[in-house]
Structures are given as structure tokens and as C-alpha cells.
Amino acid sequence: MKIRLKLFAALRDYLPAGATSNEMELKVADGISVQALIDLEPVPARRVHLLLVNGYHVAPSAFGTTTLSDGDVVAIWPPVAGG
Secondary structure: OEEEEEEOHHHHHHOOOOOOOOEEEEEOOOOOEHHHHHHHOOOOHHHOOEEEEOOEEOOHHHOOOOEOOOOOEEEEEOOOOOO
16 A cells, blocks of 8 residues: 655655655555554654644554554654754
């Protein structure tokens, strides 16, 4: 199945070379969990702070039990500090 992975802020550095936007299409196993997706990608798990699937927040405690479907969009943001 295919999903779209969007990486924001400093996580854009983990996109493939030559990427012209902040997203990429991935082919993954049917029913893959959010945690398995994170484990597959080069983004360090410690850098995943906010994660949305199709615009809905997924808490870190649900990464292992939240499964993805064909066409889903996963968006990930790193921790952000400011002041």
C-alpha cells in the first residue's frame, strides 16, 4: 500500500536527496503500525514529537496500536522550543 509521509521543520533534513517539498510517497506493508513506520524511516524516534494521521493527533502511547491504511497521510513534527 502507499502512504504519504510529511516531515516538518528540522525533520525535512531526513527527506531523500533532491526532494522538492516536505513530503514523500512510501510503499509499506498493509496494516503497518505507526511505530513500525517510524522504525523503518531514517527519522530518529526521539525526534518525533507531534504525529498526525490524516490530520488527527496520535499519542505516542498509541503508536504501536494505530495502523495505517492505503492513502493515509502521516505528518511528523520535531520538538520545538521558543520563547
